[in-house]
Amino acid sequence: MQLSKATPKSERKKALDEYILKKRLKSTKQRDIIFDEFFNYPGQHVTVEELYEKLKKQNPKIGYATVYRTLKLFKECRLAFERNFGDGRARYEPVKFEGEHHDHLICIGCGRIIEFANLRIEQYSREVAKLNDFEVLNHKLELYGYCSSCTRKRDK
Amino acid sequence: MQLSKATPKSERKKALDEYILKKRLKSTKQRDIIFDEFFNYPGQHVTVEELYEKLKKQNPKIGYATVYRTLKLFKECRLAFERNFGDGRARYEPVKFEGEHHDHLICIGCGRIIEFANLRIEQYSREVAKLNDFEVLNHKLELYGYCSSCTRKRDK
DNA sequence: GTAATATTGATATTGAATTTCAATTTGTGA
DNA sequence: TCACAAATTGAAATTCAATATCAATATTAC
Numbered sequence: 233m234q235l236s237k238a239t240p241k242s243e244r245k246k247a248l249d250e251y252i253l254k255k256r257l258k259s260t261k262q263r264d265i266i267f268d269e270f271f272n273y274p275g276q277h278v279t280v281e282e283l284y285e286k287l288k289k290q291n292p293k294i295g296y297a298t299v300y301r302t303l304k305l306f307k308e309c310r311l312a313f314e315r316n317f318g319d320g321r322a323r324y325e326p327v328k329f330e331g332e333h334h335d336h337l338i339c340i341g342c343g344r345i346i347e348f349a350n351l352r353i354e355q356y357s358r359e360v361a362k363l364n365d366f367e368v369l370n371h372k373l374e375l376y377g378y379c380s381s382c383t384r385k386r387d388k
Numbered sequence: 389m390q391l392s393k394a395t396p397k398s399e400r401k402k403a404l405d406e407y408i409l410k411k412r413l414k415s416t417k418q419r420d421i422i423f424d425e426f427f428n429y430p431g432q433h434v435t436v437e438e439l440y441e442k443l444k445k446q447n448p449k450i451g452y453a454t455v456y457r458t459l460k461l462f463k464e465c466r467l468a469f470e471r472n473f474g475d476g477r478a479r480y481e482p483v484k485f486e487g488e489h490h491d492h493l494i495c496i497g498c499g500r501i502i503e504f505a506n507l508r509i510e511q512y513s514r515e516v517a518k519l520n521d522f523e524v525l526n527h528k529l530e531l532y533g534y535c536s537s538c539t540r541k542r543d544k
Numbered sequence: 545g546t547a548a549t550a551t552t553g554a555t556a557t558t559g560a561a562t563t564t565c566a567a568t569t570t571g572t573g574a
Numbered sequence: 575t576c577a578c579a580a581a582t583t584g585a586a587a588t589t590c591a592a593t594a595t596c597a598a599t600a601t602t603a604c
Contacts, residue, residue: 258550258601280591295553300592316472320561321591337522340463340470346520356508357531364502365536366493372532375513376469377524414570414581436560451584456561476592477560 244271244311244326251309265291266302270312270326276347277315277323313370319343327370335373341382400427400467400482407465421447422458426468426480433471433479469526483525491529502535 248267252259269287270278284299303324306312315323317338328334335353337346353373361368404423408415425443426434440455459480462468471479491509493502509529517524 256550256602260551260600262552293553297554297593298552301551318470318472318478337516337520337524339522340525346522348516348520352508352512353529360493360504361531364493364504366502366531367535368493368531370532372528372530373509374528375516375522375524376526376528377517377522380521380523383523412571412581416569416582418583449584453562453585454583457582 248306248309248311257305262294262298263302263305265294266299267306270303270306270324277317277325277345279321279323281321283324313372315372317343317345335375337375337377337379339379339382340376341378344379346379404462404465404467413461418450418454419458419461421450422455423462426459426462427482433481435477435479437477439480466525471528491531493531493535 245267248263249259251257252263266283266287270283273283273286275282280296280300280303283303284294284296287294287299303312303314306324307314311327312324313327315325317323318340334347335350337348339345350373353371357368357371360366401423404419405415407413408419422439422443426439429439429442431438436452436456436459439459440450440452443450443455459468459470462480463470467483468480469483471481491504491506493504506529509527513524513527516522
């Protein structure tokens with residue numbers, strides 16, 4: 233299922249509700265709270281820990297395991313993407329709409345992440361997909377290396 | 389430093405030796421053994437555990453920590469690259485030479501992975517890196533979606 | 545409402561990654 | 575070659591994110 237470009241948050245909520253219904257899971261207050269917080273989170277790549285800390289301020293009783301499990305649920309129903317930047321903790325982000333994708337320069341020295349836009353990659357993806365008879369929903373382009381600061385540090 | 393296309397193993401060894409010299413580290417038997425085993429490893433993405441088990445057969449006294457630290461060293465001097473596939477264990481692979489990269493179409497229906505070449509991505513990487521003052525060692529381009537077989541299955 | 549089932553949250557457990565430290569090895573300079 | 579300083583090793587301990595456990599609770603279906 234491809235989310236359309238104009239999909240508002242309510243569409244995501246609908247997708248989640250549909251998934252819960254289909255899988256005979258249950259709607260809970262916690263899932264709603266985590267949903268709101270996750271999709272309103274200002275940072276791009278939130279860890280379970282970070283989201284948990286933020287949630288606890290409004291809702292002290294929420295458990296870490298619940299946040300962890302709910303992000304896993306969002307992942308299952310393709311509302312969230314899990315990333316690993318090599319610092320030992322998984323990071324989650326909302327699945328991007330068409331045209332919203334951004335790619336990453338990832339410094340494997342200090343963990344710094346630089347985002348950049350990718351109109352050309354979008355087009356490239358479409359071509360490759362067509363050649364291979366593939367239906368592409370999402371892509372991930374990560375360039376790994378060292379930022380100037382880390383290269384300087386090493387060369388000292 | 390970008391390894392040239394024709395770089396043989398001895399060039400890598402030279403690069404390692406240079407790094408050791410520059411950083412005033414020391415050449416050791418263990419590092420040589422691990423070097424040989426790592427760059428001759430048949431699989432694409434070896435874990436520390438796997439490499440350790442393989443090494444122990446020839447060299448029972450070698451320690452896990454040494455393998456771990458040596459792979460970290462290879463990473464530092466840009467001879468190895470660390471990947472995370474989300475199974476909780478880091479995997480290492482020799483840094484690819486220019487033009488050797490391959491990218492992936494990943495079917496989220498059946499898990500099938502199709503590799504494809506990416507001359508244009510190479511060039512794109514170089515441009516973006518230059519703009520951001522980044523030293524790019526490796527990249528990962530993954531297109532997620534459904535293969536034709538899964539699409540047919542869904543549309544039935 | 546009741547029963548069946550899923551979820552929660554606190555806590556315990558797991559396991560990979562990393563650190564510690566005494567013993568050993570290596571490079572440097574006389 | 576020798577001795578000293580510094581780096582490395584290997585075993586074991588520690589750390590920490592991810593995951594599992596389980597009794598109490600909440601939700602859904604009937």
